[in-house]
Amino acid sequence: MNILLRLQELFSPLGHLASYILAYIFESLFLVIFVTISLIVMIYVFRKYMARIQQRIGPNRVGKFGLLQLIADALKLVGKENILPKNRDDLPYKLAPAIVFVSLVLAFTILPYGDFFYLGSFTVTHSEVTIVLLFGIIAIMPIGEVLAGVSSANKYALLGALRAVAKDVSFEIPMMLSVLAIVMMASARTPSSLSLESILSSEFLPYGILEPIGLFVFFISMVARASYTPFDLGESDSELVSGHSTEYSGMRFGMFYMGMFGSIFLGSLIVSILYLGGPSGPVESSLGFIWLIIKAAILVLISFTVWLSMPRIRIDKFINFGWKYLIPIAMINLILAGIITLGWGL
Amino acid sequence: MPSSEWVELNFGPQHPSMHGVLRLKAKLDGEIVKEIEPVIGYLHRNAEKICEMTYFNDNLIYFDRMDYVGAMNMEVGYLEAAEKLLDISISERVKWIRVIMAELSRIAAHLVWAGAYGLDLGMLTPFFHCFIEREKLLTIFTEVSGSRQEVNYMCVGGVYQDITEKAIAEIEDFVREFPKRLKDIFNMLMKNDIFLSRTKGIGILDKETAISYGVTGPMLRASGVEYDVRKAEPYLVYDQVNFDIPVSYKGDNLARVLVRFEEMRQSLKIVEQAIKKIPDGPYFNPKAKKSLMIRMRGEGDVYARTESSKGEFGVYIVGDGGVKPYRVRVRSPTLRNLSVLPELAKDVMIADMIAISGTLDLVFGEIDR
Amino acid sequence: MNYTVQVIGESVGKDGRKIIKVTKENFLDLMKDLKNQGFDHLSLITGVDRKDFMEVVYHLHSMKTNEYVVVKVETRDYKVPSVAGLWNSANWDEREQYDLLGIIFEGHPNLKRLFLPENWVGHPLRKNYDMKKTQYINMDEEGNDYATFDERGGW
Structure with missing residues (x-):
């Protein structure tokens, strides 16, 4: 029983179709609110954590412990003038931040969140092929970055977009290869091995224990995709000013900013679902959602620590790393996964 | 690829990693920098002309604003020349005070550099740790002079006020605590593989090129030339303290980083000795104190070179017997260090160009004057 | 020597x-x-x-x-x-x-100017340089500076 069905029950006097439509609308609304709130919490935690690492206090003026700082910042961003470059390509320029943000929120609708007491699961989309859907949507996000870079008529932005393309090409492949390994292993135990939920329900050990190499490759790829400091080549601020988001201001910039934090959160959620057992905890309960969030939060903190303690890697070494190390490692992981699967089959 | 297909890109004058207002006209072939041409002058206020219009003692504030991150090195440099020109001697105590302040300023300047270099490579955290340490130094400067950065502490004939007991206690605290903190900052950078991969073997400056371009200071010493004005032509009391000149023979970014870090340790060593050795005596030579109507007059020409945190800082003053200098010429070490950048950053990646220009330790108050 | x-x-x-x-x-x-x-x-x-x-x-x-x-x-x-x-x-x-x-x-x-714009009039460190004439600096489309005597032509 998930939230969707409960909502549909609530609206059932209105008729079958209308109740489903309303249920989907409300559920999506829930999800947008959930994503926004978790992003705000994350950015607050990030700023406090960063401040502690750098021996500062961090936000402490707006509200108690600076809790309202992010609201104030968001209001500032919304209230800011949108400065538009003169030679921009208008439609892609305006579309790009929306693509980044919308595809981020879309990706959140697919994840299996696990139960949360009597409320049930948050998940909106139920399908047999959620993995394909999820990684398809994830692949859309960089398109927004590339569009932003190409359409804003700025050489820094263009270079940032080129770097973003190079980065994505070299890191989607190992990412998909390590996902493939999981699908392969799950196929031995479940007929619908492309569905995240059945992968979760069929596992007897978290896949991170069975294939730590896959976890390593996938986590690195997720770091690269979220593009924070060791790999923030697309917007390396000391080289390319701000990369693809150079010409953006106001809420459009805010969308890129949220997109980046959202990617970190999304990446942590996906890693904990695929490799760390997702909603299943040490004790059987209806608290799956909480377990998932705890796992993701730990990964998020690890990501922040990496972010704050690393300098930026150079683009050629980064691409080399992707092609020369990660892809072969992912291949080896795939072979190991095959061996394990065969063992199960016997 | 023909040069017509290269992309021309301006880095600066407003750019996050240009340390002020440097503008680099770069010709790019994709990610590779083919040619760069530094364009400077955005902070030019012609301090040399202003100095010709002001009295000898008042010129000092314009020198404070040259290397604004380590202002007292500039004051020492100017006073070395001005006091020789005006025939004014200073007491032993003043010499020791000046040595302490110059070395503390050197540490302050290098800390700014270390933090900013982390930022250049995309590393946010060391910056704050460096500035926290620098803040302690600025507190000491406030205690002795009343202001933080552009201190205007020294004057012709001595210093404006004697160094206080409280300041000495603060300096002693700093000397005691700083080595550990410096080690933390050092480890933060050096125990990081990405940092090493960004600096090792990149931007190699060989000895002959360095000397020919007039490169001095830590950059020259990182290229294997053991030249430090404090040893080559000791001024103040540098011949009475015991310290070493760090030299590296690699000449790459990493060598320059290491030399600067070692220099901070050596400066600390000098301060430690100076605090113990500082003698009693007057802090000001009354001969320099003329009434408002009778000003000091100087004749002849004097060139004094001192070792600032960036390199050989020279001041050449020509006097014609008037109350104002006839001509003041400043040898800015960073200007020469910058002039070697087109040689270093040829056929490197954009990221390396930023990493190389970070090790030059550019301060635009001094380059543009 | x-x-x-x-x-x-x-x-x-x-x-x-x-x-x-x-x-x-x-x-x-x-x-x-x-x-x-x-x-x-x-x-x-x-x-x-x-x-x-x-x-x-x-x-x-x-x-x-x-x-x-x-x-x-x-x-x-x-x-x-x-x-x-x-x-x-x-x-x-x-x-x-x-x-x-x-x-x-x-x-x-x-032999080009190092600090000042290329069309700056006069050489400031000369003793006979007229300091009363103000020159204003502006930037052209290419990003290069130029100097002008027009009060509204620069900043």
């Missing part, structure tokens, strides 16, 4: 540095001679406007022997042979002196 070139005179300055005065004709030969004797570090080039002539002062230093020598040359037509071919550091130094004092260094590979 020994040099074969004819010089006007030798003296010791107030700061204890050896000063060699030389005519403009013998100047380049002397500099080549000094460079060959190990003065590998050209510390500073200074132009001093003596109102009726221009004095150019070169501070030379030898990294190996730690010797120091000052060469002075006088010019009445504001022209001096360039030493940019001998020391690379002379390149920007001479550009700076050309910019601020209007000394033309003959044979310099790229």
